[in-house]
Amino acid sequence: MTELLRVAGLTKHFPVGQGGPLNRGKAMLRAVDDVNFGVGSGETLGLVGESGCGKSTVGRMLLRLIEPTTGRIEFEGENLVELAPEAMRARRRHMQIVFQDPYGALNPRMTVEDIIKEPIEIHRTLNGRDARDRVLELLERVGLVAEHARRYPHEFSGGQRQRIGIARALALNPRFIVCDEPVSALDVSIQAQIVNLLQDLQADLGLTYLFIAHDLGVVKHISDRVAVMYLGKIVEIGAKRALYAEPLHPYTQALIAAVPEAKPRASRRKAAITGEIPSALNPPKGCRFHTRCPKVMPVCREVEPRTTEPKPGHLVACHLYPQEAPAPTPAA
Amino acid sequence: MSLLSVRNLQVLFAGEHGEFAAVDDVSFDLAPGEVLGIVGESGSGKSVTALSIMGLLPRPPARVARGSIVFEGEDLLRYGERDLRRIRGPGIGMIFQEPMTSLNPVFTIGDQLMETVRVHERAGQKRQRDRAVEMLDKVGIAGAERRLDDYPHQLSGGMRQRVMIAMALICNPRLLIADEPTTALDVTIQQQILELLLDLREEFRMAIMIITHNMGVVAETADRVIVMYAGRLVEQAPVDGLFARPAHPYTRGLLDSIPKLSDERERLKTIPGTLPNPASVPPGCRFEPRCAWRVGACAAAVPPLAAIAAGHDSACIRHRELPVQ
Numbered sequence A: 001m002t003e004l005l006r007v008a009g010l011t012k013h014f015p016v017g018q019g020g021p022l023n024r025g026k027a028m029l030r031a032v033d034d035v036n037f038g039v040g041s042g043e044t045l046g047l048v049g050e051s052g053c054g055k056s057t058v059g060r061m062l063l064r065l066i067e068p069t070t071g072r073i074e075f076e077g078e079n080l081v082e083l084a085p086e087a088m089r090a091r092r093r094h095m096q097i098v099f100q101d102p103y104g105a106l107n108p109r110m111t112v113e114d115i116i117k118e119p120i121e122i123h124r125t126l127n128g129r130d131a132r133d134r135v136l137e138l139l140e141r142v143g144l145v146a147e148h149a150r151r152y153p154h155e156f157s158g159g160q161r162q163r164i165g166i167a168r169a170l171a172l173n174p175r176f177i178v179c180d181e182p183v184s185a186l187d188v189s190i191q192a193q194i195v196n197l198l199q200d201l202q203a204d205l206g207l208t209y210l211f212i213a214h215d216l217g218v219v220k221h222i223s224d225r226v227a228v229m230y231l232g233k234i235v236e237i238g239a240k241r242a243l244y245a246e247p248l249h250p251y252t253q254a255l256i257a258a259v260p261e262a263k264p265r266a267s268r269r270k271a272a273i274t275g276e277i278p279s280a281l282n283p284p285k286g287c288r289f290h291t292r293c294p295k296v297m298p299v300c301r302e303v304e305p306r307t308t309e310p311k312p313g314h315l316v317a318c319h320l321y322p323q324e325a326p327a328p329t330p331a332a
Numbered sequence B: 001m002s003l004l005s006v007r008n009l010q011v012l013f014a015g016e017h018g019e020f021a022a023v024d025d026v027s028f029d030l031a032p033g034e035v036l037g038i039v040g041e042s043g044s045g046k047s048v049t050a051l052s053i054m055g056l057l058p059r060p061p062a063r064v065a066r067g068s069i070v071f072e073g074e075d076l077l078r079y080g081e082r083d084l085r086r087i088r089g090p091g092i093g094m095i096f097q098e099p100m101t102s103l104n105p106v107f108t109i110g111d112q113l114m115e116t117v118r119v120h121e122r123a124g125q126k127r128q129r130d131r132a133v134e135m136l137d138k139v140g141i142a143g144a145e146r147r148l149d150d151y152p153h154q155l156s157g158g159m160r161q162r163v164m165i166a167m168a169l170i171c172n173p174r175l176l177i178a179d180e181p182t183t184a185l186d187v188t189i190q191q192q193i194l195e196l197l198l199d200l201r202e203e204f205r206m207a208i209m210i211i212t213h214n215m216g217v218v219a220e221t222a223d224r225v226i227v228m229y230a231g232r233l234v235e236q237a238p239v240d241g242l243f244a245r246p247a248h249p250y251t252r253g254l255l256d257s258i259p260k261l262s263d264e265r266e267r268l269k270t271i272p273g274t275l276p277n278p279a280s281v282p283p284g285c286r287f288e289p290r291c292a293w294r295v296g297a298c299a300a301a302v303p304p305l306a307a308i309a310a311g312h313d314s315a316c317i318r319h320r321e322l323p324v325q
Helices: A055-062 A085-094 A112-123 A128-141 A146-150 A158-170 A188-205 A216-222 A240-245 A250-258 A298-302 B046-054 B081-087 B109-121 B125-138 B157-169 B187-204 B215-221 B239-244 B249-256 B296-300
Strands: A003-016 A027-040 A044-048 A070-075 A095-098 A176-180 A208-213 A225-230 A233-239 A307-311 A314-317 B004-015 B018-030 B035-039 B062-071 B092-095 B175-179 B207-212 B224-229 B232-238 B306-309 B312-314
Touching (some): A003 A055, A027 A055, A027 A233, A044 A216, A055 A095, A055 A208, A085 A095, A112 A128, A112 A146, A112 A158, A128 A146, A128 A158, A158 A188, A188 A216, A216 A240, A233 A240, A250 B187, B018 B046, B035 B046, B035 B215, B046 B062, B046 B092, B046 B175, B046 B207, B109 B125, B109 B157, B125 B157, B187 B207, B215 B239, B224 B249, B232 B239, B232 B249
Parallel strands (some): A095 A176, B092 B175
Antiparallel strands (some): A003 A027, A225 A233, A233 A314, B004 B062, B232 B312
């Protein structure tokens, strides 16, 4: 599989204004810290983690909706971080995003037709009649009908609004879509419809997804490979079967164990990890997970673990695994 | 004997085009010490049911049009605000999805916990403080003594939910209503809070009504489950029976549409269509327009609850014909 996207050393530190101008910028929120991964063409990479782990910041940086502090984002071999704003805007035709809250992402004063047409008009890919035909084609593509074109977002249910958001993201025939918690706000019976739609679109249009979510079940279902983030770092990345069947990192193990399964009593057990997620303003020294890790060792409190590859294609950043050989980075 | 007995509850909301029933003809019981799960999606009426029990419905637009809610032998619907206040706290406590909506941002958590003790026990200052510390300790807040002076915004979401639980339990209620208590929390914190609730249930010997959209949460916590759809109770069963032999097409659809960690299917099964608009629900079975098993009779009349097994009821006229799963 050829790589469509490769991210290296991606980092985002937000300066946090604390009071007056004299000490502004002294505190740094280390939202994303030295993140590396690749996404193959036509693949879905799942990105999971709890709130504040930096997963959404990663997604937005890929499209430079948030500017990275440092790092490279290579899309089809070109480093997007170095592009001038005009050139970057042109690249965004090929890279789109679908947000969690379809209501917040759709302008309530625009009709569905105008919402879907907007990117076409901005990029001037089609005109007049053709643009309108394209809107109707997209509506049908996402399971809506032509008569919906004249309506406004508030007339739709949450699931239908997410379909509108997806139609808009597809308007310019992108190759890559960041799906940022696209089903988290939806009712359970509607979630499955949207997940199936995203999979159908991928199969038909050859799309590549970065699928960001906190729901491990949904991520497992839709992804080919999965990356797990904790406090701004990727702690583990691997093929989904291997990662779920044999998670290497204690955090991944805890995360999977914490999912309540729809099997009575079988799954009633003690919490795998205690404590809360530390602040990204002041992340723990050494391994960032050491304050909650059930397998913590002295070295974890001092030394940040390197990313290694204990099994082919399965990378982990944890002192439980031999540290001497650094991972050959391009493998992921 | 039931701790709580809800009979034929109907709650109407005033809408643009007249009143509609957000909860319609709902009946169920809750035994002392039992954990009852109420599952449903948006508009199912699960939260409205809980608010009716607490006497906390927004009135207007809501009103209870019919039914009874009997708690320890007394019909709460006949009570005025003053009597309800006597029940809330020592009788029934409640926690919500978003603790910030229930905690007052301008008072310390100590003030709020101590006030609760003061109101319900008329205890002195020292006793109030001791109780507050004791409760924070019980809900797993480390350094409880120091935490009394914290304001709600200084706490994480998980910690706030623990404080909410401490406030609800400080009067030792016989029933705790937990409305989506972990929905806003991360999965590792959710697990801690659910475990805490079950531990406290043992310790306080209280019943819990846990309202959630998450089938996994129900499976891990409940003794018995009620499934609601569009304002109606469609199925109720002991938790094992519900997951082993779901007897309503909606319950089956809901269980099938969840992607499970243990499963390898290529496609998810879906329930077609969308949830009905509460103001214009189908006349017969409310699930009929989305149901793969529908026949003419389903749209004609509201299906009654029929017994499938001991304690297991389904509001589906074709429940006998559904294939065994």
